[in-house]
Amino acid sequence: MTMNDPEQAIVAIDDPIVQMEDLCLYYGQAQALFDLTFDIPRHQVTALIGPSGCGKSTFIRCINRMNDLIDGLSTTGSINLDGVNIFDRAVDVIDLRRRVGMVFQKSNPFPKSIYENVIFGMRIGGVSEKPILDETVEKSLRRAALWDEVKDRLHDSAMGLSGGQMQRLCIARAIAVSPEVILMDEPCSALDPRSTAHIEDLIRDLNGEYTIIIVTHNMQQASRISDYTAFLYEGELIEFGHTKKVFTVPVKKATEDYITGRFG
Amino acid sequence: MTSDIHSSIDTLKQHLIYLGTVVEEGIKNSIKAFHTFDATLAAEIQKADSKINALEVNVEEDCLKILALHQPVASDLRFVVTALKMNRELERIGDLACKVADKVILLDAARKHDKNPSNITIPADFEQMFSTTLSMFSSCLDAFVNEDSDLAYRICLLDDEVDEAKRTIRKELDEIVAHDQKQRVYLPMLLSIARGTERIADHTTNTAEDIIYMLQGRIVRHEEAI
Numbered sequence: 372m373t374m375n376d377p378e379q380a381i382v383a384i385d386d387p388i389v390q391m392e393d394l395c396l397y398y399g400q401a402q403a404l405f406d407l408t409f410d411i412p413r414h415q416v417t418a419l420i421g422p423s424g425c426g427k428s429t430f431i432r433c434i435n436r437m438n439d440l441i442d443g444l445s446t447t448g449s450i451n452l453d454g455v456n457i458f459d460r461a462v463d464v465i466d467l468r469r470r471v472g473m474v475f476q477k478s479n480p481f482p483k484s485i486y487e488n489v490i491f492g493m494r495i496g497g498v499s500e501k502p503i504l505d506e507t508v509e510k511s512l513r514r515a516a517l518w519d520e521v522k523d524r525l526h527d528s529a530m531g532l533s534g535g536q537m538q539r540l541c542i543a544r545a546i547a548v549s550p551e552v553i554l555m556d557e558p559c560s561a562l563d564p565r566s567t568a569h570i571e572d573l574i575r576d577l578n579g580e581y582t583i584i585i586v587t588h589n590m591q592q593a594s595r596i597s598d599y600t601a602f603l604y605e606g607e608l609i610e611f612g613h614t615k616k617v618f619t620v621p622v623k624k625a626t627e628d629y630i631t632g633r634f635g
Numbered sequence: 636m637t638s639d640i641h642s643s644i645d646t647l648k649q650h651l652i653y654l655g656t657v658v659e660e661g662i663k664n665s666i667k668a669f670h671t672f673d674a675t676l677a678a679e680i681q682k683a684d685s686k687i688n689a690l691e692v693n694v695e696e697d698c699l700k701i702l703a704l705h706q707p708v709a710s711d712l713r714f715v716v717t718a719l720k721m722n723r724e725l726e727r728i729g730d731l732a733c734k735v736a737d738k739v740i741l742l743d744a745a746r747k748h749d750k751n752p753s754n755i756t757i758p759a760d761f762e763q764m765f766s767t768t769l770s771m772f773s774s775c776l777d778a779f780v781n782e783d784s785d786l787a788y789r790i791c792l793l794d795d796e797v798d799e800a801k802r803t804i805r806k807e808l809d810e811i812v813a814h815d816q817k818q819r820v821y822l823p824m825l826l827s828i829a830r831g832t833e834r835i836a837d838h839t840t841n842t843a844e845d846i847i848y849m850l851q852g853r854i855v856r857h858e859e860a861i
Contacts (some may be wrong), residue, residue: 591706618708620852631711632640 380610380622382599384410388552388582389434393448396429396438396606403429405607406448411552411599416574416583418597418614420590422629426606427586431554434584435471436464452552469496472545476557478537480529480544485512485521488529488540492548507547515543516573535566542573546581553577555585559592571596590630594618602626640705644714647697651718651725654690655776657683658725661732662772662835666765668736669828674743677736687729694722710849717849721779724838724845728772731838735831738824745820755821758807764800764829767793768836775842784850790843791855797836804829 387410396404404426411417419427432438433450436457449456457467469492480488489508490498498504508525512518517539521532529540538558545553555574559567574583574596587593593600594614601611602625610617610626621627628634661680668677698719701707707715746755771790778786808825811818844856 590708594708619712621709627709630708 380612380626381409381608382612384412384599386413387411388413388453389584390451391448392451394430394433394450395447396426396433397445398441399443403606404433404446405605407608408448409601409608409611411582411584413582414579415598416578416585416596417599417601418593419584419586419601419603420588420593420630421603421609422634423588425603427603428556430603431473431556431584431586434552434554435468435473437468437473439464469548470550471552471554472548472550473554474538474541474545474556474558476560478534478541478561480532480537480540482528482530484526485529485532485540486525489543489547491544496548511543511547512540514546514577515539516569516576517543533566535562535569538562538566538570539573542570546577550581552582552584555583557586557588560588567592590618602629604629640701640707640711643697643701643705644707644711647694647701647715647718650690650694650697651721652776652780654687654694654722654725655779657687657690658729658732659769659772659776661687661729662769665732665735665739666769668739669742669761669765672739672743672746674740677739677743680736681733684729684733687726691722691726694718698722713849713852717845720845721842724842728835728838731831731835735828738827738831742821742824742828745824749817749820754815754817756811756815756818757825758804758811760800760803760807761829764797764804764832767796767800768832768839771797771836771839771843775839775846778843778846782850784847787843787846787850791840791847794836794840797833801829801833 389411391407391409394404394407395402407430419431421427429438433446434452434457438444438446446458449458451457452467452470455462481491483491486508487494489511490504493504493507509518509522512521517536520536521527521540529537532540538561542553542558559570562570571592574585577583578598585593585597597614599612600614600617602609602617602621602623604625610621610623612622617626618630621630661683664676664680667673668680698715701711701715705711742755749755771793774786774790777783778790805826808822812822841856844854847853847855
């Protein structure tokens with residue numbers, strides 16, 4: 372049942388926020404990403420899928436230049452955030468990481484209170500007025516659907532929260548600095564189904580307001596929460612399109628085989 | 636999405652093909668019963684309908700189990716959705732073969748009341764209608780088994796021929812009755828058999844369209860020219 376469709380495997384985006392052009396990445400001599408050229412739509416959820424080691428995490432870590440911290444890593448090509456190449460010398464990496472927040476696979480709250488976790492980025496940014504901080508804490512925790520659960524213990528340690536709550540706290544912390552893009556690297560992989568549902572609801576809720584790029588190994592999750600899906604295989608972008616289309620009538624046979632569990 | 640989904644889909648496919656062959660047998664037997672005015676064979680077709688109903692339920696349960704346990708996507712999803720729809724169409728076709736058989740029984744009874752049973756005049760176009768409908772149905776099973784979308788498209792085109800044959804039969808019957816009033820007694824049964832056969836071709840066309848969706852992901856149901 373292969374498709375002989377002449378349709379484009381990589382769709383064009385009308386209002387992109389992040390644009391990759393011929394992005395290649397090398398760990399020393401070994402090339403990990405090959406000529407990625409595609410656009411991420413603004414204020415929508417884009418899921419990255421593909422087998423382990425295909426370059427999904429490597430790719431999203433390029434977008435806020437987390438990979439700068441790895442020795443021997445080099446890139447060619449460009450990633451434009453709202454028209455500006457993030458690899459330009461003039462780009463302030465700290466500011467880039469404020470604009471492009473990140474939530475990791477394992478929640479990583481700081482060993483501080485819930486309150487201090489949320490405003491950590493603002494404090495670094497020099498904000499110290501209590502009313503502004505209080506307002507940000509409430510707004511961010513409400514946005515992350517955590518407020519009702521923690522409003523009476525904001526000054527307790529964040530380490531006492533459950534795994535699902537910690538992950539939502541990390542999302543609140545990311546939201547607090549008003550990022551334009553939020554990168555999520557398998558944010559639910561360590562959570563139970565109920566906490567996963569919480570995070571998925573939250574992602575759907577943030578959709579339309581933030582641009583979210585999420586790496587997931589869970590096909591059902593990708594199909595449930597994303598508007599667009601990109602399939603990477605061995606460092607190459609095989610297919611990028613509307614999630615509904617990718618999961619019902621994919622253009623490429625490799626995508627079909629991967630999402631139906633025939634390989635990978 | 637483990638490899639287990641593929642064995643479940645293989646089993647579903649086998650069950651659906653088996654249902655298809657039982658229904659095909661029902662169509663063939665109803666045509667045969669009509670040709671030979673065999674009320675006994677017609678009664679057997681009606682008995683086989685409960686078997687078709689049980690097989691339909693079985694296929695539906697297979698589909699629901701795959702949807703619930705494996706959450707299929709892409710070609711697997713299209714296959715299961717097509718199986719669900721085909722299942723319903725096949726069961727309806729089985730019912731229509733029964734309906735034809737039922738009219739054959741009535742036709743046979745009417746002939747027995749007739750002083751001269753050989754008087755019955757059958758419109759010639761029945762022959763073409765039966766052969767086209769049966770060929771459409773058999774091709775449909777082939778298109779499903781061999782994943783042949785070209786064949787499925789050709790089946791859709793044949794439906795017009797069956798519709799035309801039914802219109803011709805209707806005209807022929809009017810002429811036969813106008814010519815010989817004694818033939819009026821057979822008219823409702825013959826019309827009903829023509830209508831039933833035409834409906835079998837319609838449901839077969841629906842099935843062919845479902846197969847096109849399964850293979851190409853294209854919904855052609857309401858397209859003017861496919």
